[in-house]
Amino acid sequence: MPDPLSDHANLAAALDLAASEAKVYLAGIDDALVRPRTSGPSQDMDLPDEGIGSLAALAELIESADESSTRSAGPRFFHFVMGGGTPAALGADWLASTLDQNAYNWISSPFASRLEQVSVEWLKDLFGLPGEWSGVITTGATMANFASLAAARRWWGLQQGVDIEADGFSGLPPMTILSSGYIHVSALKAIAMLGLGRDRVRRLSRDGAGRIDLDALASVLRERNQEPVVIVANAGDVNTGDFDPLADILAIARRHSAWVHVDGAFGLFAALSPLTRHLVEGLEHADSVAVDGHKWLNVPYDSGYAFVRDASYLAGAFGASASYLGRDARPAFGNLGPEMSRRARSLAVWATLRAYGRSGIRAMVERHVRLAQRVGEQVDAAPDLERLAEVRLNVVCFRFRPPGFPEDRLDDLNRRIGEMVLEDGRVYFGTTEYDGKVAFRPAIVNWRTREGDVDLIVTTVRELGARAIARAGPGLQAKPATEAAGEPEAPAEVAKPQR
Amino acid sequence: MPDPLSDHANLAAALDLAASEAKVYLAGIDDALVRPRTSGPSQDMDLPDEGIGSLAALAELIESADESSTRSAGPRFFHFVMGGGTPAALGADWLASTLDQNAYNWISSPFASRLEQVSVEWLKDLFGLPGEWSGVITTGATMANFASLAAARRWWGLQQGVDIEADGFSGLPPMTILSSGYIHVSALKAIAMLGLGRDRVRRLSRDGAGRIDLDALASVLRERNQEPVVIVANAGDVNTGDFDPLADILAIARRHSAWVHVDGAFGLFAALSPLTRHLVEGLEHADSVAVDGHKWLNVPYDSGYAFVRDASYLAGAFGASASYLGRDARPAFGNLGPEMSRRARSLAVWATLRAYGRSGIRAMVERHVRLAQRVGEQVDAAPDLERLAEVRLNVVCFRFRPPGFPEDRLDDLNRRIGEMVLEDGRVYFGTTEYDGKVAFRPAIVNWRTREGDVDLIVTTVRELGARAIARAGPGLQAKPATEAAGEPEAPAEVAKPQR
Structure with a gap:
């Protein structure tokens, strides 16, 4: 009977099998067709009572992968804005699986905590965000939008004297959320998960493409002068890669009580080059920013980043137990984002930035x-x-x-x-x-x-x-x-x- | 200048480096001290302009890991209820990084979609949950609690004629949430993230250990007869591994309008053995269940599972775009859980269950x-x-x-x-x-x-x-x-x- 304990001796062989398949698969990916030949392994839906052992299971998995995986790590997958894993990122991600550190805090893993701390600093530097901002690695942009907008929701509640995490949303008016027609479905999903209502988002578009209507924005903000408002600005529209004019939005927003969140899932990478930096001008004046790593940074899934100007809102939104916060000056990342137990997603980020600079x-x-x-x-x-x-x-x-x-x-x-x-x-x-x-x-x-x-x-x-x-x-x-x-x-x- | 494109030739060497380190590290883990010798790599907080290349970066990462990682994948780490990666699970997780499939839907990856479909069926079978339930792989129990309680929040809103995802929470009364003193901080965190207010949870405990007061539960439910209520039952108290009496809770709840969620992060594994199955008696009559895989299933981080009796609530809570739902009879898992782009976390689950049965x-x-x-x-x-x-x-x-x-x-x-x-x-x-x-x-x-x-x-x-x-x-x-x-x-x- 294959009990995991009896499988000790197969560990090295299992890793060799995975490694040799990985090398073969990736050696062919530059030329392979992207489409899979079948739509997934056919499997009995009843859990087998007896296992077939790790090496046989991996061999089956490899056979299925060969037939059914999309060559999405390859150079001609232009769908869904998906990057692949560079050599540095993929090797580091294997180490993350191997070391299996829990990136919750400095007790569960000083290594993962320290690497996340350095990675977040480096990422802020990469994107030109101020060093004093707070940040956390999430699973992707959906959860980075969620984390950022949870911070915004907390700010908005506190403006009205309510601690939403402690006391809930009940009794509060609807939150006014403004955006352009460029708002992405993942931001709407985050807004729905937060209980704010995706249909409450007002898309102020001046044309069928979704471009923002700045006059309408100014007008709505004037109307709501006394009321805190959240604005979702979009850096990188999913259809065209176009940008909401951040600097203009911020100039208008700064005259009112507004939190400006920037969804920059892939568009934030415009900040990296003098050729495109003008597209995100004003970014550093926003209140929060969400971005993906498994897109343009080319690290494997899952990898996204939420950055928030005022650290207290992220800590307040996700702190799981107040009595354990603040005992350590260093951030416990499991208390700054949605998950508590967490994969050490920082390893791939750190290795990528260290390898390529x-x-x-x-x-x-x-x-x-x-x-x-x-x-x-x-x-x-x-x-x-x-x-x-x-x-x-x-x-x-x-x-x-x-x-x-x-x-x-x-x-x-x-x-x-x-x-x-x-x-x-x-x-x-x-x-x-x-x-x-x-x-x-x-x-x-x-x-x-x-x-x-x-x-x-x-x-x-x-x-x-x-x-x-x-x-x-x-x-x-x-x-x-x-x-x-x-x-x-x-x-x-x-x-x-x-x- | 190390540009990723110039790094093609190093890919096999990078994977060999990670693989050889993995084998050395894991070969010693049965005997290694658990504690790290340093508290993490010291790194400059400024992003380097020039990279050092993938092999040098991985070598630095390995050196840091050797000094600073907790041997949490080893046999004497009894903290935080953390498992390790079995040979089948670790090999499969490496393949997940390598193939880098986006487990969003059947277009992004038929392979990951199919494996998640089979894995969810197998897991329900493993835990004795009815086949008609819906399920999704999450990052862990915190997000499994979040997904389950998002489904509960949706049910609760619809009972009052409100589609919370579309229209938001505003205007609704506070949601009554009942639990025992065993409720875990991750469930409270999920409740806070959902905007329901962690301080609104009523812990009906009959003693200082936190055991549930069933009489008080019955009494509160009688009082709230006309009002939908959510109950969080706990399978596996974090301090002792003790259980709330599910069957008793369900017997009381069934006479009222109540959603019973079971947080079984590690305790749900009691269902696997006739020696302990009585501890989760009644489980199959609950409305939702959350459980962790990176704990007792011994797959690497991140791995958790949310199961919900009525598929419509999970789909309603996380469907990102109604017009794309229902065009395919097969589940698009990115529309059943929090993330859209997602790591193929199913590979490690599938391989574990296939290998060991x-x-x-x-x-x-x-x-x-x-x-x-x-x-x-x-x-x-x-x-x-x-x-x-x-x-x-x-x-x-x-x-x-x-x-x-x-x-x-x-x-x-x-x-x-x-x-x-x-x-x-x-x-x-x-x-x-x-x-x-x-x-x-x-x-x-x-x-x-x-x-x-x-x-x-x-x-x-x-x-x-x-x-x-x-x-x-x-x-x-x-x-x-x-x-x-x-x-x-x-x-x-x-x-x-x-x-």
Whole structure:
């Protein structure tokens, strides 16, 4: 009977098996098709009574992974804004699993605590945030938005004399939350989890693309002069990579009682380069900032960061037991974020920043910005493609629009091409809706990505677009959507909820 | 300049470095002292502009880990209820880092989605939960409590005609939350994060240990007859491993409009063995259940599970975009739990259950129960030790109480011994307060732990206890607390916030 205790002798072999598979898998990832061949291992849903042992289980897992995993760590996965693991980050993440430190406090792990402390300082430095801010590593931007907005909720409650963590929300008025049409679904999800109501968010947009209406913002804030308000500013719109004008928002907000939160899941990386830094001008005057690491920093999942100007709000929102706070001048990160027991997610962050430094990460970000511009230029040069937005960072928003094709069938056509792209697998990205139009929005964030990889974006869309039209017949009247028999489990629109 | 792209060639070497360190580290962990020699790497807080490359960064990380990590994956770390990684789980977790799948949905990763689907089914089977329940893998029990209680909050709101995720909490009365004195700080933290107010929880305890007062529960529920109420029942009190009587609580709750949530972070593993199953009798009639995997299942951090009877509440609490739900009959786990982008935490769970099966995990749990009883017997046999509670599962709650030692100095003495235990490092556990007394509460959950390891618990406490008394002088009048100069960063009471 395979009892874990009897498995001592297999430990080294299990790690060798995982390591040798990892090396084979990653050695092929630059050239592999992105799409999986099957949609996951078929498994009995009844728990087996007898196990098959660690080496056999890992061999099964490896076989399934080979068939069913998306090559999302590779250079041509442009969906969901997903990075991969650099050598430094991946090696460090293996050590995090191995050491299995609980990054709760300095008793559970001085090592993980110290590395998180250094990592948070380095990250603030990387993004140009003031050193006196507080920060914590979360699982990703959704929970970084959650942590930041929990701090904002605490500030807002205290303005009205209520300690929400202790006494609850009951009796308080609705919290006014303002944003633009760029607000991401993960921020709305965080707002819903906090009990603030996602439908209460007022999107002050001046056009169908979602750009902020600064006059409306000023007007609402004037109306609410006496009332504390939370503003969610967006650094990196998911459809286009566009930015809310932080400096303008902050200039207006500073005349009122407002907490300005910046959701910079991937857009915050604009701060790293003089080429793009203007896009986040004013960032250091915000009250809180959320950003992802498993996107553009290229560390493995899970990795996100919440930064808050005033440390007391993060500590107040997540301190689990007041009597244990303040006994140690050093931060207990399990009391600054949602989780108590926590994976040592700092190891991959620390190793990445130590290995590549500010200049190495900046070089990667600048390369990706140039690659996005390259794709934008290819789109502009193609007679059958239409670019829908400026390429301001690392996302290219465009659609297939062959001359003479009926305007009212373009959405169906592009949706069908989106499905074909996923089936094709040379590149991988989804469709979105931009200003009422179905569009593609490949995002370039993987450290492995080179010119040859991004060049396949335009090539593939044009090729599949021509094929979709040919299939639709000479009259272009056949409904492309009805032909979309493949991949029923793969609605291309699912792109939207993720960046 | 170390740009990640230039680091391609180092990937295999980086993984070999991590793998060889992992094997060396783990080969020595059965015998290593638990305590770290330093309290973390000293690092410049300014982000270096130039990196040192992945291999040098990993070498530094390994050196720091060697000096500063707690040997928490080893067999004598009895603090915080922490397991380690079995060979199957650790190998699988390395693959999770390597494949770096985004476990959001079936587009981002069919592999991770399918493995999570199978894992959740297997876990329900393991714990004896009905197959029709919904479940999701979270980062740990704090977030599993959060997810479960978010589902409860949604149920409670809908009872009053309010969709809290859409419209917010405002205008609703306070939510009545009832529990016993066993409620864990992580459940209180989840309640605070949800905006329900941790101080609103009514602890219906009939004694100083925190045992539930069933008469008071029945009486409060009768009073609130028309009002929906949430009850948090505790399977596995953090101090003693004791259980609230689930069947009794459910029998009372079923006559009223109540949601019964069971926090079974480690206690739920009682369901695995006929020896202990009676402790969670009635579990399958609850409305939601939270449990940890990185504790007794011995998978690496982060791993927790939320199970909810009625799938609609979990989906309603965490669905990020209603228009994308329901297009696929299969669960999109990023819409059933807090995070959207998510590490493929299912791989370690799946591999563990596949490798060891129900019988292997049960054998481990039963061994730990026997080991705890062994320690309990040693405590009972020692003239200078006092057991404070029944050993019902895997925690032994006791204190040093030498004959004739003044009662009013016992708390100081035990607190001092607790500090000495951490400095000593042969075994590692903290102090807690049980029924007003400072006590030890080692918890046995690591797959490597054997009789020789647990025997050191009583040996070490008695030896250090005698030394503390000797130092205190013949009159036993010196204040032990003032001698506690070592480890200023290590308040022993920090045991309490973690299990």
